[in-house]
Amino acid sequence: MVNMRLLWLCAATLVVLASAGTLKDTPKQRFDNYGVYKLTIRNRIQLALIEKIGEISNKYDIWKEYDEHTKEVHIMVSPEELKHFQELLKVNDISSEQMIENVQELIDGEQVTAAADSGTFGWTKYYELSEIEAWLDSVLAAYPTVTEEFIVGQSYEGRTIRGIKISHKAGNPGIFIESNIHAREWITSASATWFINQLLTSEEPAVRNLAESYDWHIVPVFNVDGFEYSHAKNRMWRKTRQPHATNECIGADANRNFDSHWLENNGASSNPCSETFAGDEPGSEPEAKALVEYLTQIKDQFSVYISFHSYGQYLLSPYGHTAAEFPDNYADLLEIGEAFATAIEDLPYGTVYRYGSTADVLYVATGTSVDWVFNELDKKVAFTIEYRDQGRYGFILPPVQIIPNCEELMAGMLALIDKTKELGYI
Ligand code: 0X9
Ligand code: ZN
Numbered sequence: 271m272v273n274m275r276l277l278w279l280c281a282a283t284l285v286v287l288a289s290a291g292t293l294k295d296t297p298k299q300r301f302d303n304y305g306v307y308k309l310t311i312r313n314r315i316q317l318a319l320i321e322k323i324g325e326i327s328n329k330y331d332i333w334k335e336y337d338e339h340t341k342e343v344h345i346m347v348s349p350e351e352l353k354h355f356q357e358l359l360k361v362n363d364i365s366s367e368q369m370i371e372n373v374q375e376l377i378d379g380e381q382v383t384a385a386a387d388s389g390t391f392g393w394t395k396y397y398e399l400s401e402i403e404a405w406l407d408s409v410l411a412a413y414p415t416v417t418e419e420f421i422v423g424q425s426y427e428g429r430t431i432r433g434i435k436i437s438h439k440a441g442n443p444g445i446f447i448e449s450n451i452h453a454r455e456w457i458t459s460a461s462a463t464w465f466i467n468q469l470l471t472s473e474e475p476a477v478r479n480l481a482e483s484y485d486w487h488i489v490p491v492f493n494v495d496g497f498e499y500s501h502a503k504n505r506m507w508r509k510t511r512q513p514h515a516t517n518e519c520i521g522a523d524a525n526r527n528f529d530s531h532w533l534e535n536n537g538a539s540s541n542p543c544s545e546t547f548a549g550d551e552p553g554s555e556p557e558a559k560a561l562v563e564y565l566t567q568i569k570d571q572f573s574v575y576i577s578f579h580s581y582g583q584y585l586l587s588p589y590g591h592t593a594a595e596f597p598d599n600y601a602d603l604l605e606i607g608e609a610f611a612t613a614i615e616d617l618p619y620g621t622v623y624r625y626g627s628t629a630d631v632l633y634v635a636t637g638t639s640v641d642w643v644f645n646e647l648d649k650k651v652a653f654t655i656e657y658r659d660q661g662r663y664g665f666i667l668p669p670v671q672i673i674p675n676c677e678e679l680m681a682g683m684l685a686l687i688d689k690t691k692e693l694g695y696i
Contacts, residue, residue, distance in 0.1 A: 299504040301373035303349035306333055308367045308661060309359070311341050316364050320345065323358070325544045327351070331506055332545055333664050334582065335633050338593075344661055346373060346506070369661050376666040377505050393464050393672045396456045398501045399429075399491055402463060406434060406490070413470055420487065423560025425495045426512040431560060433489040436469050438482040443696035444572030445687070447488040448561070448639060451524050451577065453496030453507045454665045457657050457675055458578035462490035464676040465683070476684055484687070484696070487572060493524055493557060506665065508545050510555045517542040522549035525577075526635070527558040528642035531591035537629075537636030548637055561639065565647060573696050574687070575643040575652040581664055584632060584656040585610045585625040585682070588644040591636045593629035599650050600627065606651065606689045613685035614678045621658065621678055628654065651695050653686070655679070 311317050317336055320343050324332040329351035334344035347355045359366050370376060380396065387395050391405040410417050416438055422431040449462040466488055469481040491497050495511035509521030519542040526538035529552035533540060538548035553559040587603040589595060597603065607625025614623050628635050635641075644652040658667055658675045667675065690696055 296503060298502065299506075301346075301377060301505070303371075304346055304373040305349075305352065305368055306344055306346045306370035306373065306661070306664060307355075308369050309343045309345060310365045310367075311336055311343055312364075316362055317343075319358070319362055320364070325539060325541050328543075330355075334661065335546070337582075337632055339631065344369065344664065346370075370664065373506075373666070376663060376668075379668065380666050391463075393460060393676060395669050396460055396672075397463075399494060399498050402459060402491055403432065405463060406432065409466065409470065410434065417470070420564075422489060422492070422557075422564045424556060425493075426510060426556050427495045427498075429494040429498070431489065431492060431494055431557060433487060434466060436466070436481065436486040436488070442483060442485040443574070444485040444487060444568075445574040445576070446565070446572040446643075447486070447576050447578065448492050449489060449578035450491045450497055451493050451639065452579060453493050453500040453509070454505060455578075455580040455657075456500070456665070457580045457667045457672065459490045459497070460672045461578060461657065461676050461679050462488055464672070465679060466490070468676075468680060477680065480684060480687060485571065487568070492561070495557075496521065496524075509547065510557055512555060514542040515550075519543035519547075522547045522555050524555050524558050525579075525639060526637040527555045528552060528562065528637045528639050530637060530642040530645045532637040534636050535591055535634050537591055537634040546635075552637065558639070562642070565643065569647050569649075573649060573651065574690060575640060575647075575649050577638075577640050577654045578657070579654055580657040580667065581659055581661070582632070582656040583621060583623045583658060583660055584654070585623055585686075586628040586632060586640075586654040586656065587625075588627060588641050588652060590628035590638045590641045591634060593627065593634065596627060596630075597644070597650070602693050602695075603627075603651070603653075605693065606653075606686055609685040609689040610682040613681040617678060617681055619674055619678065621674075623682070632656075651690050655682070 323330050329348040331346040333346055336343045410419055416436055418435045420433045420435055450459040468477055496507050499511055500507040510524050511521050513520050523546045526546055526548040532552045533548045539546045549555050585607045588597050611623040611625050614621055624631055640652045640654050643649050
């Protein structure tokens with residue numbers, strides 16, 4: 271009897287231990303009455319203040335960093351903090367406009383179509399990692415002669431970072447697509463899976479040509495831990511999930527963790543609580559380290575690199591680390607950018623994309639994957655796509671916009687690859 275009780279106790283302890291630290295033991299973060307504000311910044315002091323509150327407090331979350339051209343910052347504020355926030359704006363003479371009244375309402379709306387879902391994988395709702403992976407498996411099984419799985423490596427929490435290669439013949443120029451390095455940017459993996467599906471199933475001649483004349487290496491969800499966490503616990507999660515040795519804030523911005531001008535020029539933060547924390551050193555995040563190793567290993571197999579992000583509607587090229595200098599082939603990159611943006615604007619949606627270097631058009635960002643590939647692997651056609659929208663919904667782009675966004679991607683990509691070819695890069 272005593273033994274039985276002891277056994278029970280041990281078993282119960284084991285269960286508790288096993289569940290400690292898993293995704294099941296903390297409630298899902300809610301965003302009731304969290305607002306998102308567009309601030310117009312007119313001087314350095316105002317900017318420093320906003321950047322500071324974005325870093326020190328968990329009551330704020332910067333959705334879009336300061337952009338030199340629009341002078342805007344987008345920031346999410348918790349309802350408890352709102353009064354204080356408004357006083358802060360008033361005292362510092364910062365003008366603001368509310369863009370989103372209640373973030374939770376958008377999050378709830380994002381799920382509505384899930385209930386009405388047909389059950390088969392499509393592009394009218396957002397999926398969790400396990401569903402995307404199951405779909406990937408089904409695609410690999412359905413197209414065994416032209417597809418092949420590849421593995422980038424393992425995440426901090428031990429998940430496998432998977433990719434799919436689509437190749438119709440030997441000797442094709444390669445194009446590498448990395449997507450969802452930022453967890454909350456769900457439209458990026460939805461677009462990546464849609465794009466994979468088009469390459470495999472579309473009968474349109476231009477898309478067939480795109481599919482069959484290039485080797486596609488596509489990672490639909492790169493930041494697997496963060497993505498899983500954004501579904502299970504916190505819709506607004508951006509970073510990786512590796513705890514910090516001395517700070518309670520978790521994760522680093524994987525897109526600041528690469529060894530190219532790492533942590534220079536204020537293009538990233540050394541504060542572990544910042545959304546743009548660069549990590550303790552380049553490659554401190556296992557995901558970024560694995561990508562560096564994998565890309566180095568296959569560097570002769572691709573010539574174009576594209577990273578999918580949201581939001582803002584931009585096609586961004588290097589450099590990210592400075593706006594005072596531009597790459598030698600910047601004129602070509604601008605020409606490609608113009609082709610991309612024009613093709614998208616010509617669609618009936620009339621969506622406007624801006625293009626140019628990250629540091630010039632958006633803001634200084636250092637240690638990004640695109641800049642690392644451009645500078646260190648010498649791939650001279652490397653871009654970041656920032657998808658819809660411009661802040662009406664931000665990261666919580668309604669599912670009805672997935673397909674229109676993807677149609678824009680295809681139009682833009684066809685033009686981008688055409689121009690890249692015309693300019694002799696592929
Ligand atoms: O800040 C970022 O990492 C990207 N914007 S986001 O709002 N999705 O976080 C832009 C990075 C673009 N720059 C380069 N890749 N060089
Ligand atoms: Zn991003």
